[in-house]
Amino acid sequence: MIKKMGGIVCLMILWAAVCTAQVWQAPDQEQAKERAKEVVPFVKEYQDDCRISRRICLMDAGVSLDDVKEVYFLLDNPIIKQREDHYEPVRFAHKRHAALVNDCSKCHHFRPKDENALETTRCSACHQDSFNPDHPERIGLKAAFHQQCMECHQEEAKGPVDCTGCHLPHVPDHKELVKLPDKPDPIQVTKACLECHDTQGEDMLKTAHWLWRGPSPYTTGHRKDILHGKGTTALNNF
Amino acid sequence: MQITRRHFFRFMGAAGASVAVRPASAHAWQTKAPPDPFGCLVDLTRCVGCRKCEEACAEVNGLPEPERVNCQCTIFEKNRRPDETAFTVINRYYTGKVDAFDKPVPTYAKVQCMHCQDPVCVSACIVGALTKEDTGAVRYDVTKCIGCRYCMVACPFEIPAYEYFDPVTPRVMKCTFCQERIKETGGLPGCAAICPTETITFGRRETLLAVAKKRLKENPGIYIQHVYGEKEVGGTAWMYISSVPFETVNLPELPDAPAPKLSETIQHSLFSYLWFPVLLFGVLGAFMARCNKGDHKATSPDKGGA
Numbered sequence: 326m327i328k329k330m331g332g333i334v335c336l337m338i339l340w341a342a343v344c345t346a347q348v349w350q351a352p353d354q355e356q357a358k359e360r361a362k363e364v365v366p367f368v369k370e371y372q373d374d375c376r377i378s379r380r381i382c383l384m385d386a387g388v389s390l391d392d393v394k395e396v397y398f399l400l401d402n403p404i405i406k407q408r409e410d411h412y413e414p415v416r417f418a419h420k421r422h423a424a425l426v427n428d429c430s431k432c433h434h435f436r437p438k439d440e441n442a443l444e445t446t447r448c449s450a451c452h453q454d455s456f457n458p459d460h461p462e463r464i465g466l467k468a469a470f471h472q473q474c475m476e477c478h479q480e481e482a483k484g485p486v487d488c489t490g491c492h493l494p495h496v497p498d499h500k501e502l503v504k505l506p507d508k509p510d511p512i513q514v515t516k517a518c519l520e521c522h523d524t525q526g527e528d529m530l531k532t533a534h535w536l537w538r539g540p541s542p543y544t545t546g547h548r549k550d551i552l553h554g555k556g557t558t559a560l561n562n563f
Numbered sequence: 564m565q566i567t568r569r570h571f572f573r574f575m576g577a578a579g580a581s582v583a584v585r586p587a588s589a590h591a592w593q594t595k596a597p598p599d600p601f602g603c604l605v606d607l608t609r610c611v612g613c614r615k616c617e618e619a620c621a622e623v624n625g626l627p628e629p630e631r632v633n634c635q636c637t638i639f640e641k642n643r644r645p646d647e648t649a650f651t652v653i654n655r656y657y658t659g660k661v662d663a664f665d666k667p668v669p670t671y672a673k674v675q676c677m678h679c680q681d682p683v684c685v686s687a688c689i690v691g692a693l694t695k696e697d698t699g700a701v702r703y704d705v706t707k708c709i710g711c712r713y714c715m716v717a718c719p720f721e722i723p724a725y726e727y728f729d730p731v732t733p734r735v736m737k738c739t740f741c742q743e744r745i746k747e748t749g750g751l752p753g754c755a756a757i758c759p760t761e762t763i764t765f766g767r768r769e770t771l772l773a774v775a776k777k778r779l780k781e782n783p784g785i786y787i788q789h790v791y792g793e794k795e796v797g798g799t800a801w802m803y804i805s806s807v808p809f810e811t812v813n814l815p816e817l818p819d820a821p822a823p824k825l826s827e828t829i830q831h832s833l834f835s836y837l838w839f840p841v842l843l844f845g846v847l848g849a850f851m852a853r854c855n856k857g858d859h860k861a862t863s864p865d866k867g868g869a
Contacts, residue, residue, distance in 0.1 A: 408756050455761060456751065461770045462777060468609075468761030475611065475760070488613060524631060 361401040370438040596680035600699025602768035607805040612671035616754035623753030651675035672812040676738035678800035684714035686823035700740035797821025
């Protein structure tokens with residue numbers, strides 16, 4: 326009886342822990358969210374420097390890692406969202422990038438022509454809505470992000486280059502989607518997966534996981550059996 | 564040598580041109596291109612082959628979802644064409660370009676209706692179902708179409724497709740340039756709006772030409788010094804710039820003369836003042852009269868003899 330009670334209490338404590346536990350959030354998440362919503366005035370004219378003179382300028386101005394006030398940004402600007410809104414915001418670790426790249430001119434490639442302006446400005450000051458007829462050569466903010474990030478990640482062979490590397494895939498909660506009996510057998514589980522992921526299922530049938538054949542050196546009786554394998558005799562469990 | 568339908572038409576067109584005698588009074592052919600059309604500039608160096616444009620196009624135009632929309636693993640193994648279920652497709656080409664690690668670099672190329680300045684499909688259409696709009700779009704009107712499919716034969720880019728599966732109300736299917744969207748101020752074609760890397764730049768054609776030429780001039784080592792579509796078949800609203808030769812990404816080499824120029828010149832000169840039919844039937848009439856006269860002479864002695 327006491328054991329039973331103890332078990333119930335344990336379960337209750339566990340349940341309470343699950344209920345109260347929050348998904349971890351960065352301490353400056355709210356601040357980043359607020360910042361992402363801001364739209365700054367458009368910089369019409371920029372100073373057309375080359376990369377080297379730009380770098381020298383930034384070094385002369387004494388821009389260093391200590392000047393990086395925001396550790397990270399959420400790339401979630403309303404300028405992009407007003408056109409297309411499909412993806413969750415991308416987290417951009419600004420300070421980490423600054424420390425690793427160690428060359429601010431790589432992203433802060435031009436500065437505003439206005440001499441009173443700060444040496445560095447945010448992407449969305451110069452890159453706003455796409456296809457602005459007054460500035461046809463200026464790419465939009467979305468393209469600026471993608472070109473800058475992907476090109477550098479490819480060049481440096483570091484960081485994600487595929488879509489889901491930066492954009493979190495919008496995975497719905499499968500608790501609601503998948504309906505399974507209490508103790509499902511493997512066939513039922515696979516069937517439930519294939520209900521939506523049928524193309525993935527078809528792809529799997531073309532891979533070695535489904536088609537492998539050859540001896541199985543660690544299986545008694547099949548050590549020299551060259552006709553062994555899922556492509557030939559071995560049974561699949563579903 | 565096998566003669567395809569297309570070759571046959573080309574040969575017949577050329578033959579027609581060589582025999583046609585142009586009267587001095589016929590008006591010289593004039594372009595009917597709209598004055599300040601919209602266009603799109605496709606920069607193949609920027610395309611990453613995400614196929615978001617295909618997805619957006621299908622959504623905007625109410626077409627079925629593209630094949631394997633979220634999976635880019637096997638779709639590029641076959642070379643695809645726009646068809647009755649897809650107005651635009653992306654193909655991947657390995658043209659021999661390699662990166663710093665000697666790894667082959669793919670080039671992705673978008674295919675869709677080029678919206679020619681002087682579209683030959685519009686010229687070929689006998690009922691005026693296809694029209695060149697002021698926006699630059701080549702618009703298809705299903706209520707006028709009789710399904711002759713001359714547009715499909717005429718198109719130098721082989722774009723229009725036909726709903727062969729539908730025996731009752733088939734349509735010719737091709738990119739609409741999102742005519743209804745771009746008509747409104749600030750409206751963008753679905754593909755240009757979604758493109759993450761701004762491979763597709765939308766704007767006035769003249770502006771885009773200037774942008775393209777600026778890009779070519781500023782990056783001479785990257786681009787081939789040619790804007791595909793600036794002059795091809797008299798100019799197209801969709802233009803391409805690339806770092807690999809255009810033939811290698813299936814953009815055919817085409818003459819600069821607008822395609823309807825030749826055919827329309829022949830037709831208009833043949834039928835102005837009906838001089839050709841008059842001449843033709845005159846000659847035929849004279850020939851028949853001569854033949855009949857000869858017959859009469861030959862048969863009359865027989866009659867007398869009998």
